[in-house]
Amino acid sequence: MLFNSLIFLFAFLPVVYLGFWRLRGKNQRYIWLTIASYIFYGTWNYKFCALMAFSTAVSYLAGLGMLRWNDPHRRKLCLVVPVTVDLLLLGFFKYFNFALSSFADVAGWLHRPVHPPALSIILPVGISFYTFHTITYMVDAYRGVIRPTRNFWEFSCYVSLFSQLVAGPIVRFRQVEADLENLDHADRKRWLDLGWSFFAIGMMKKVLIADTIAAVITPAWNNPAHLSTMAAWFCVLGYAYQIYFDFSGYSDMAVGLGYLFGIRLPQNFNSPYKALNISDFWRRWHISLSTCLRDYLYIPLGGNRGAAGWLTYRNLLLTMLLGGLWHGAHWTFVFWGGYHGALLCLYKLFGDLWDRLPALLQRAATFFLVLLGWVFFRADSFGVAAIMFRHMFVWSAGSVFPGLAGLLVALAIAAPIAHLAPNTFEIKHEWPGWTVAAIGLGYAVSLIAIAGGQPSPFLYFQF
């Protein structure tokens, strides 16, 4: 079930919303949201509900263990065992076949061909996200940053909350703990306008901008061999805006839904295409992931404690490589992570010089570097990425592709919003009447667009 589907908008959301506000007790609301979230999750593949329930139960018990024992060894055991279980599950479902095929490739290069049988594994949607929820919960509990909850329903509600279950933001328990604790005192009217405002803006970003761009560029990306130079640049530029409006649109909808149920979710995008340098970009793009990688990987690895020593560069590269791998079991993602890691290292080395450039040039150059990175992120293989780069940088004449008019219109709307306009967390959402009417119109157009076709999945659902 997608946020941009008729079944979600006209059946699931109204029923869950009305049911939630009819209930008064905290536990009743936790249970209601948990059941609703499992139904929401089960519409993809009900079998994977058991996997999420298992992961939830293991992490919850680990939290109880940490509450009970002060002995450092036992506490460590309460951290290591469940984190290992979570990572093994993630590793099996997401990376097993990738590891197997990579092993076969390496063996082939070494002239020792092996043909391991690939297992037919279906990647459970959202596993990367809820695994991070449980891991950050256990690590924070171990570090003493949070006090683990004794209430199983509160914890299961946190892990499975449908608004951020399948594509984030990656919410840490401490970020929603206060709202979950006060769920019985939540005021329905307090954040009603704010919630709908976030939700409608997110929906329009996804349905009207990202999906329009996708409709034009996806066929070209699927068959890039005969693209002209101009078409190749349109493809890459289009994808840069598609992924931003798709993912930030989803995040806005998630935040909006959170508000509708009295839970404030954190900001995930802070106008990333306004970034002045690559380090700034990663403070603005998929903030919940980058801060997780920083707090739970980069800093434990040593962070930048070695000043500008090689260890800092190693830590940066390692963190970004794993960040790339988190996005998907494919070497193109790993390369993309490595590319960003290398850019971060270069910025660390030459940041002083970079910072002396005019701000406009810094922004443009950062966007250009990010744009090049998206080629690896979007390409199905290194071959496709190479074709795309060849078309981009070696002139080839020719026509563009069908639907150019629609792409130009979408880009003309998308680019100013991404580069100049304030983002959804910067605006006050206190709209005058005409703006409310305009948003209502945009929302109605989005509903019409949804009714006319199959809802298109959000890009980050695959991760």
Place this chain on the structure above:
Amino acid sequence: MELPETKPRRRLSLGHLLPSLMLFFLVLDLVFRFVPLDPLTFRAWEAMLRRYPNAQGPFTPGKHYHRDNSYGGVASIGNLPAFRHYHSVDFTTDAEGFHNPPALAQRHPAGVVVGDSFTAASELPEDQSLPAQLTRLSGAYFYNAGSPQPLRLSSLQALVRREGLRHGLVIYQFLESHAIDKPPAATPDGGRGWGQTFFLRRVGATWADRLRTPLNQLHDSPLQGLSIKLQKLLQNDVFLPNSFANFVIPEHLRNGQPILFLPAEFKTPGDASQAAARWAAYFSWYSGELKKDGLDFVVLLVPNRTTIYGTLLAQPRDVSSSRASLDELARNLERRSVPAVNLAPPFARDASVLLDRNTYLYLLDDTHWSACGTAVAAARILSEIAAHKDMLQLPTTGLGEKVLDTLSCSPGPAR
């Protein structure tokens, strides 16, 4: 002076507007579902078909549909206006909900044609459907019992009783692509689910019909239909690429005429001999049951368009496996002594000859056969019946001339 207290004006807020908007759409959608679909449709099938069929026919009974600019379903699926062949259609149903225009109906039918959309013929002139052609060529009336899926035995028996058919002929039109599916269970109701059987027994057919009427109304959303139309309008390869085109396969015939196929038309059964054996067993049982009622039975094997035109494409395709699967079924039926007419060999021959005259046995923008195709099929069936001395004999005097007349048929020009 004290001013009268005024109420503060209520501000328009998103928290109220958006849920109200959704409620409005929901109510509008529900209301629209009770409005006839006709103006939104491009052909009779969608406008007339009941998604929850009543005990009798598959279409809305006693209704007439007319459209001047109808066109083929495949061109519609692919959103390809350039491939459309516009034509006028009329579709009139009888009191039972089958496609039998009153102008052609006679009191006592000599036979019933059971089949799918090929028999129902929603895209042909009313006097050119297979049953109408049979009637024209033989002079004896054939009742059109075409529905999305060929009738199960119990439904057919009920129909035969209603129409007063005694010692007549039942022609079962079987499309090649159905060979992929498993035949229904060899029981009168075709293995209807226990839930449905229980429901029908408890509620009774009349009340079941009454309950299904609103379900039929609620099934299709005109509002959703309008949004799809809007999307198709925008996806014109200028403003947006036509994503619908991925659902069809455009090809060219060797005379240069464009023809559209559906990917499903190229599918063949994985194990043709097993599929043929299963269907032959089913038809043998079906035939045996009808014999008990004194009815003769003929299976009409209709090839897919791809089987006939695959080899006549500008870049020919190998269709030998498709042809082999129909041949296999024909042999199986022969072994079980079930009379059958396999249209694949004559169609392949005729299609090749007619192609040079820009005449086609099938429509170029739709999966179904043309008026020419139904005429040839009718002539072949009548010849087969004439060859079976133990079958009901129909007047076939002058049939040869009529067939020749049929083969000179030509479709109207594309507009």
